[in-house]
Amino acid sequence: DADVTQTPRNRITKTGKRIMLECSQTKGHDRMYWYRQDPGLGLRLIYYSFDVKDINKGEISDGYSVSRQAQAKFSLSLESAIPNQTALYFCATSEPGTSGSNEQFFGPGTRLTVL
Amino acid sequence: GEDVEQSLFLSVREGDSSVINCTYTDSSSTYLYWYKQEPGAGLQLLTYIFSNMDMKQDQRLTVLLNKKDKHLSLRIADTQTGDSAIYFCAESIGPNKLIFGTGTLLAVQP
Numbered sequence: 099d100a101d102v103t104q105t106p107r108n109r110i111t112k113t114g115k116r117i118m119l120e121c122s123q124t125k126g127h128d129r130m131y132w133y134r135q136d137p138g139l140g141l142r143l144i145y146y147s148f149d150v151k152d153i154n155k156g157e158i159s160d161g162y163s164v165s166r167q168a169q170a171k172f173s174l175s176l177e178s179a180i181p182n183q184t185a186l187y188f189c190a191t192s193e194p195g196t197s198g199s200n201e202q203f204f205g206p207g208t209r210l211t212v213l
Numbered sequence: 214g215e216d217v218e219q220s221l222f223l224s225v226r227e228g229d230s231s232v233i234n235c236t237y238t239d240s241s242s243t244y245l246y247w248y249k250q251e252p253g254a255g256l257q258l259l260t261y262i263f264s265n266m267d268m269k270q271d272q273r274l275t276v277l278l279n280k281k282d283k284h285l286s287l288r289i290a291d292t293q294t295g296d297s298a299i300y301f302c303a304e305s306i307g308p309n310k311l312i313f314g315t316g317t318l319l320a321v322q323p
Contacts, residue, residue, distance in 0.1 A: 142313075
């Protein structure tokens with residue numbers, strides 16, 4: 099079974115709709131992240147959370163919100179979707195190594211299209 | 214600000230070596246990473262190098278780090294069609310987050 103799962107894998111919605119993307123992990127990691135991927139722009143960080151009580155904005159948080167319901171679950175919401183939020187969204191987890199490495203483990207991605 | 218740059222596309226023939234290059238701007242990066250993204254999948258860590266190292270070799274992969282020029286490269290020896298993917302370099306900004314490059318699409322011609 100996959101360690102980091104995302105639902106749905108694909109979603110098409112209309113402008114103005116509220117959308118929630120879910121992420122679950124069985125790795126037991128405290129740190130979770132949401133990224134979006136756009137062609138030619140790589141991955142950009144939307145939000146990250148270091149534990150259940152900790153939520154931090156990334157570089158492109160406007161138009162998004164998150165909820166860390168449990169250590170294993172981190173959801174991303176688009177309160178009112180707009181077409182330029184069409185992208186591939188990735189959830190990731192990490193656990194700091196004793197040497198300080200920040201290796202991240204990624205889910206399979208959610209392809210979101212906003213019409 | 215933090216910025217990681219890569220060329221967008223590289224095409225090689227099967228059996229040749231591939232070299233994917235990356236430049237970064239934050240000289241305080243402690244770790245630098247190479248991730249691989251296959252079609253329809255998430256990113257998987259290929260290898261990483263600590264900033265006090267110049268080179269790291271892992272089977273067909275060789276990572277070279279030039280801290281003076283802030284240049285990182287990934288060499289894949291004997292490139293196979295299964296190596297076709299997007300490759301991302303990333304730098305670690307403190308313990309908190311990674312900054313990813315734009316990704317290089319590697320196309321391997323049979």
